[in-house]
Amino acid sequence: MVDLTRTYDVLVVGGGNAALCAAVTAREAGASVLLLEHAPKAFRGGNSRHTRNFRAMHEGPTKVLTDSYLEDEYWDDLLRVTGGNTDEQLARMTIRASAQVTPWMEACGVRFQPSLTGTLSLSRTNAFFLGGGKALVNAYYATAERIGVDVLYDTEVRALRLDDGFVRAAEIVCRGFPETVRAKCVVASSGGFQGNLDWMRQYWGDAVDNFVIRGTPYAKGVVLKNLLDQGVMPIGDPTQFHAVALDARSPKFDGGIATRLDSVPFSIVVNKDGKRFYDEGEDVWPKRYAIWGRLIAQQPSQIAYSVCDAKAFSLFMPSVFPAIRADTLGELAQRLGLDAAVLQDTVAQYNAAVQPGTFNDRSLDDCRTDGLTPPKTHWARRIDEPPFYGYPLRPGITFTYLGVKVNEQARVLMQDGRPSANLFASGEIMAGNILGRGYLAGFGMTIGTVFGRIAGQEAAKHARN
Structure with a gap:
């Protein structure tokens, strides 16, 4: 039984990858640790349940990674997706640390596998979890419980009481009953506010009614808002979020x-008026998939449609929902609810602009359009081989970028620049320090793992002192 009358060395708020890495690391360092997970046990793990890999620097081939992926290339990839909106010191620290965490993860029971068909473009950069994020989360929980981390499920942290940068207590509701928890140090790993539609509505208006929240509904941003209201320094744009193109039937x-x-890269994408609105072949998919949710969010009624033909259909991972199939473009348009004449004209203009090239589905190729606005700069092939396929797309929100500012010790900073005396952060609640915008596939898990480890180490060290 968990004793809420005791003062723990470290209190971890959250139940996903970052929280678990912090909790296990702090416990391994000798601290007494209590982890509070808002979700019930069956839904523990936050967004981490839905992940499948993390991005790892490595100097040569490993059991599951091909070739090499060195710091400068990793950093350049991050610069490209963020447009420079990142803290270079924290980012490079994260990149370097990603090369060292795999043995620790394996010691915690995490297992890896080679990249699967449909994800081969990531075989050099990303290590895939055997069994996906759910298996990773289960392995960490099993380790945490085995080494003596106390865990409470169905427990929401309503407030962290800050006094001049020092957390005095946590006000919680545990299985419906209010309680107060005290700890020498606190690690906030409670995610963003994407599950709070009213908060998102402040920035996006009624468009949020058409958003799909692809992750946990328990990420309400309660702890984040509570900390910002008490003078913690914010980081990140509240209007920005990690959002992908999601099947509209989700x-x-x-x-x-x-x-x-x-x-998307192997199709054209049109809005509800049957018109293209962005370059589908701008870059390799792992560096661009996270911009498409935001692009669709800016379209009328926040919906779009991916259209391809038989040549492209086997090149991408299918959705859990079946594609909408038709023998003609006109029939496909009807089934998608689009104007047939407009879609046929859009495809005809696109086909006419496609230039000869050598198609390569695993890297940037020379298949492009000419004289078309917007262009398609790679993987442009005529859509002319039936049957034709379509998918309806909605913005799928993963996490928001507004968070708390931290330093290299994962210590939370107050608005005057002073580090909090005993408050640390890891995961999505601080990812905006490194991901100001854009996304690299698997990098959120890298940030959570690295900063979870740092936060756990530093909190345990501070509690001992």
Whole structure:
């Protein structure tokens, strides 16, 4: 039984990858640790349940990674997706640390596998979890419980009482009953506010009614808002979020990775008026998939449609929902609810602009359009081989970028620049320090793992002192 009358060395708020890495690391360092997970046990793990890999620097081939992926290339990839909106010191520290965490993860029971068909473009950069994020989370929980981390499920942290940068207590509701918890140090790993539609509505208006929250519904941003209201320094743009193109038939919450659609680079994408609105072949998919949710969010009624033909259909991971299939473009348009004449004209203009090239589905190729606005700069092939396929797309929100500012010790900073005396952060609640915008596939898990480890180490060290 968990004794809430005791003062723990370290209190971890959250139940996903970052929280678990912090909790296990602090416990391994000799600290007494209590982890509070808002979700019930069956839904523990936050967004981490839906992940499948993390991005890892490595100097040569490993059991599951091919070739090498060195710091400068990793950093350049991050610069490209963020447009420079990142803290270079924290980012490079994270990149370097990613090369060292795999043995620790394996010691915690995490297992890896080679990249699967449909994800081969990531075989050099990303290590895939055997069994996906759910298996990773289960392994960490098993380790945490084995080494003596206390865990409470169905427990929401309503407030962290700050006094001049020092957390005095946590006000919680545990299985419906209010309680107060005290600890020498606190690690906030409670995620963003994407599950709080009213908060998102402040920035996006009624468009949020058409958003799909692909991750946990328990990420309400309660702790984040509480900390910002008490003078913690904010980081990140509140209007920015990690958002992918999701199958529009997905559930409103918690559909996970199976509802994501990867057809965009090998198709054209049109809005509800049947018109293209962005370059589908701008870059390799792992560096661009996270911009498409935001692009679709800016379209009328927040919906779009991916259209391809038989040549492209086998090149991407399918959705959990079947594609909408037709023998003619006119019939496909009708089934998608689009104007047939407009879609046929859009495809005809696109086909006419496609230039000869050598198609390569695993890297940037020379298949492009000429004289078309917007262009398609890679993987442009005529859509002319029936049957034709279509998918309806909605913005699938994964996490928001507004968070708390931290330093290299994962210590939370107050608005005057002073580090908090005993408050640390890891995961999505601080990812905006490194991911100001854009996304690299698997990098959120890297940030959570690295900063979870740092936060756990530093909190345990501070508690001992």
